[in-house]
Amino acid sequence: xxxxxxxxxxxxxxxxxxxxxxxxxxxxxxxxxxxxxxxxxxxxxxxxxxxxxxxxxxxxxxxxxxxxxxxxxxxxxxxxxxxxxxxxxxxxxxxxxxxxxxxxxxxxxxxxxxxxxxxxxxxxxxxxxxxxxxxxxxxxxxxxxxxxxxxxxxxxxxxxxxxxxxxxxxxxxxxxxxxxxxxxxxxxxxxxxxxxxxxxxxxxxxxxxxxxxxxxxxxxxxxxxxxxxxxxxxxxxxxxxxxxxxxxxxxxxxxxxxxxxxxxxxxxxxxxxxxxxxxxxxxxxxxxxxxxxxxxxxxxxxxxxxxxxxxxxxxxxxxxx
Amino acid sequence: xxxxxxxxxxxxxxxxxxxxxxxxxxxxxxxxxxxxxxxxxxxxxxxxxxxxxxxxxxxxxxxxxxxxxxxxxxxxxxxxxxxxxxxxxxxxxxxxxxxxxxxxxxxxxxxxxxxxxxxxxxxxxxxxxxxxxxxxxxxxxxxxxxxxxxxxxxxxxxxxxxxxxxxxxxxxxxxxxxxxxxxxxxxxxxxxxxxxxxxxxxxxxxxxxxxxxxxxxxxxxxxxxxxxxxxxxxxxxxxxxxxxxxxxxxxxxxxxxxxxxxxxxxxxxxxxxxxxxxxxxxxxxxxxxxxxxxxxxxxxxxxxxxxxxxxxxxxxxxxxxxxxxxxxxxxxxxxxxxxxxxxxxxxxxxxxxxxxxxxxxxxxxxxxxxxxxxxxxxxxxxxxxxxxxxxxxxxxxxxxxxxxxxxxxxxxxxxxxxxxxxxxxxxxxxxxxxxxxxxxxxxxxxxxxxxxxxxxxxxxxxxxxxxxxxxxxxxxxxxxxxxxxxxxxxxxxxxxxxxxxxxx
Numbered sequence: 057x058x059x060x061x062x063x064x065x066x067x068x069x070x071x072x073x074x075x076x077x078x079x080x081x082x083x084x085x086x087x088x089x090x091x092x093x094x095x096x097x098x099x100x101x102x103x104x105x106x107x108x109x110x111x112x113x114x115x116x117x118x119x120x121x122x123x124x125x126x127x128x129x130x131x132x133x134x135x136x137x138x139x140x141x142x143x144x145x146x147x148x149x150x151x152x153x154x155x156x157x158x159x160x161x162x163x164x165x166x167x168x169x170x171x172x173x174x175x176x177x178x179x180x181x182x183x184x185x186x187x188x189x190x191x192x193x194x195x196x197x198x199x200x201x202x203x204x205x206x207x208x209x210x211x212x213x214x215x216x217x218x219x220x221x222x223x224x225x226x227x228x229x230x231x232x233x234x235x236x237x238x239x240x241x242x243x244x245x246x247x248x249x250x251x252x253x254x255x256x257x258x259x260x261x262x263x264x265x266x267x268x269x270x271x272x273x274x275x276x277x278x279x280x281x282x283x284x285x286x287x288x289x290x291x292x293x294x295x296x297x298x299x300x301x302x303x304x305x306x307x308x309x310x311x312x313x314x315x316x317x318x319x320x321x322x323x324x325x326x327x328x329x330x331x332x333x334x335x336x337x338x339x340x341x342x343x344x345x346x347x348x349x350x351x352x353x354x355x356x357x358x359x360x361x362x363x364x365x366x367x368x369x370x371x372x373x374x375x376x377x
Numbered sequence: 378x379x380x381x382x383x384x385x386x387x388x389x390x391x392x393x394x395x396x397x398x399x400x401x402x403x404x405x406x407x408x409x410x411x412x413x414x415x416x417x418x419x420x421x422x423x424x425x426x427x428x429x430x431x432x433x434x435x436x437x438x439x440x441x442x443x444x445x446x447x448x449x450x451x452x453x454x455x456x457x458x459x460x461x462x463x464x465x466x467x468x469x470x471x472x473x474x475x476x477x478x479x480x481x482x483x484x485x486x487x488x489x490x491x492x493x494x495x496x497x498x499x500x501x502x503x504x505x506x507x508x509x510x511x512x513x514x515x516x517x518x519x520x521x522x523x524x525x526x527x528x529x530x531x532x533x534x535x536x537x538x539x540x541x542x543x544x545x546x547x548x549x550x551x552x553x554x555x556x557x558x559x560x561x562x563x564x565x566x567x568x569x570x571x572x573x574x575x576x577x578x579x580x581x582x583x584x585x586x587x588x589x590x591x592x593x594x595x596x597x598x599x600x601x602x603x604x605x606x607x608x609x610x611x612x613x614x615x616x617x618x619x620x621x622x623x624x625x626x627x628x629x630x631x632x633x634x635x636x637x638x639x640x641x642x643x644x645x646x647x648x649x650x651x652x653x654x655x656x657x658x659x660x661x662x663x664x665x666x667x668x669x670x671x672x673x674x675x676x677x678x679x680x681x682x683x684x685x686x687x688x689x690x691x692x693x694x695x696x697x698x699x700x701x702x703x704x705x706x707x708x709x710x711x712x713x714x715x716x717x718x719x720x721x722x723x724x725x726x727x728x729x730x731x732x733x734x735x736x737x738x739x740x741x742x743x744x745x746x747x748x749x750x751x752x753x754x755x756x757x758x759x760x761x762x763x764x765x766x767x768x769x770x771x772x773x774x775x776x777x778x779x780x781x782x783x784x785x786x787x788x789x790x791x792x793x794x795x796x797x798x799x800x801x802x803x804x805x806x807x808x809x810x811x812x813x814x815x816x817x818x819x820x821x822x823x824x825x826x827x828x829x830x831x832x833x834x835x836x837x838x839x840x841x842x843x844x845x846x847x848x849x850x851x852x853x854x855x856x857x858x859x860x861x862x863x864x865x866x867x868x869x870x871x872x873x874x875x876x877x878x879x880x881x
Contacts, residue, residue, distance in 0.1 A: 087760025094423065095498075102500045138416050204600075207603045323597050324597075
């Protein structure tokens with residue numbers, strides 16, 4: 057298992073290297089950062105001087121070589137716009153995005169599992185049909201629309217929840233988070249619900265399908281025949297066996313939620329990584345774009361590795377290789 | 378007896394009312410901005426949202442008021458000693474937020490830092506400063522390379538930092554920790570979330586009415602409007618055109634508009650192709666129905682432009698009138714120029730740089746088609762558009778221009794002068810007229826304000842007469858404010874909190 061892990065980390069490094077080349081070439085064809093950085097009335101000599109200071113006057117392969125040389129040491133360059141290391145800019149935003157992603161997952165679990173179970177147990181009831189219909193709507197509704205609708209409803213019409221920002225933050229066990237204050241919770245609920253909406257819808261369908269499958273099994277019939285109360289049958293026996301694929305999906309979705317939170321963050325002015333990368337792409341702030349993509353790539357690789365190792369843990373029959 | 382008692386009662390009530398009013402005066406202002414400042418080191422980034430925030434924390438030697446006229450700042454007065462020497466008398470008794478005293482050393486240091494720091498983005502404003510001499514603690518002489526009338530406006534761009542503070546700290550520390558002399562200091566800053574500014578107690582100038590300001594960057598326009606309508610913020614910047622009606626109908630809030638500085642114009646290749654003929658350029662200008670563009674494309678939120686900059690800018694010519702819309706005349710001019718059946722031309726425009734730029738380009742294309750000119754639209758994202766246009770690989774393009782210093786010489790230098798040396802950098806259609814060149818060079822070195830204004834007005838008149846460019850309109854700035862707020866926004870979009878107040 058150790059050898060396997062080592063091999064995977066080595067593969068990850070190769071992937072990161074390849075990603076860095078592709079991204080480097082892509083951001084280089086996408087406009088000139090010096091033109092966007094300086095005001096239009098800047099003299100040509102000022103433009104040239106800045107180009108030189110940023111090292112953008114050198115041929116592309118030398119720029120890339122310099123980048124790699126520093127990147128190996130953990131230095132991804134200084135942001136063109138905020139004179140601080142790009143990597144630290146990205147990393148200081150990471151927990152804020154994580155917080156949002158975790159809240160989104162919690163919300164979706166709390167809603168999706170009972171709803172999915174109900175829809176599986178009583179497929180003919182009106183409520184079940186309603187649940188399935190709204191899950192279909194949830195899958196098809198784009199984030200930018202559902203986010204704005206929530207704001208219109210809860211912030212503008214009912215004045216119940218704040219429309220933007222992260223709110224009051226408190227520290228608990230060394231973690232700064234909106235989770236620990238009432239104001240913070242009020243701020244996180246709408247963005248988390250927006251981000252988690254797709255996942256709620258998907259999990260409902262997953263739980264329902266899994267549940268229906270399991271309910272047909274002989275052992276369920278047997279427990280019922282034995283006279284075990286329905287509640288215990290559903291929760292202790294049926295649900296438990298449905299959870300394996302559900303947990304896998306949740307794990308994989310975590311990466312997706314972190315990487316694609318940008319639209320939600322932009323709508324709710326949530327100061328996370330997604331907002332940073334959108335702004336940086338607009339400004340052509342190359343070191344930040346580079347750092348963000350490499351961090352996300354590494355994160356995805358790490359999550360996949362953990363999921364693969366978990367499979368092995370749950371079912372040792374699976375061969376690693 | 379009864380009367381006096383009644384009088385007494387009225388007196389007591391009045392005192393109460395007054396007292397209540399006085400206690401309300403300690404006020405917080407929450408402002409929703411489209412984007413956050415990126416750095417608090419004043420030489421590192423020349424970008425409006427960043428400078429806008431810094432203008433509250435720092436001050437320059439001079440500042441521009443809401444009419445873009447020069448007013449004393451940290452310099453109480455200044456005079457021209459000889460053609461190339463300017464003497465600035467500094468304000469006494471000014472303290473930086475960390476308690477340091479302000480004097481001539483700080484001014485010299487700040488200007489030299491802007492000039493010499495490798496990452497400074499303010500090299501251009503001080504590019505013509507040859508040397509700075511400290512005469513005494515509160516007097517400083519600045520020498521320029523040649524007579525340079527625009528120096529006060531340029532030097533006003535340099536915000537003054539404390540020498541001791543900057544020298545004692547790393548560049549990275551200065552990005553997030555500002556020490557200026559301005560009316561406000563930063564009490565907390567969560568990037569992209571909110572910045573809290575509080576009034577500086579020992580501020581040398583007039584005490585501002587707003588004690589505490591919270592700046593909230595909300596980049597999504599729909600969310601920004603929602604947070605305003607739900608009452609979370611007091612002032613909303615950049616109200617989207619399509620939401621104006623909604624805000625106007627809402628209770629307790631108002632829409633405030635102000636002409637901006639940005640001109641949207643069309644540029645043409647004046648040396649080659651059909652546009653090299655004056656009659657064709659005139660024909661095109663006659664063919665454009667700007668009223669329709671303002672009304673239908675801009676929803677009424679723009680101001681028709683008849684010349685290169687608005688009347689708040691130094692060098693505006695009040696006698697130049699806009700060419701009227703006249704498609705018949707346009708057809709006739711085209712025929713006279715040898716194009717009775719029109720011609721085909723590619724038109725370059727961005728679609729994400731200026732307010733409704735893509736739609737403006739479409740409207741122009743349709744209007745020109747009516748007089749027989751077949752326009753092939755090439756609308757792209759801003760970086761691709763600028764790459765193409767700035768390399769002069771275009772015959773017909775749409776662009777915007779802002780005279781941020783409040784002086785028209787920026788446009789004349791950059792767009793009207795024949796491209797050579799540092800002149801005409803944005804003269805992408807290579808317009809060239811020796812007479813105009815001479816006027817511009819003269820204006821650049823004339824210190825007498827009135828004479829200089831006359832020279833610039835003449836250059837504008839010729840430029841418009843020869844249709845060097847086709848000015849379309851000035852954009853309008855739109856703000857939403859709570860009803861009780863008293864504030865006149867500035868044409869340059871800098872949000873100076875010290876100019877805000879409340880109606881009681």
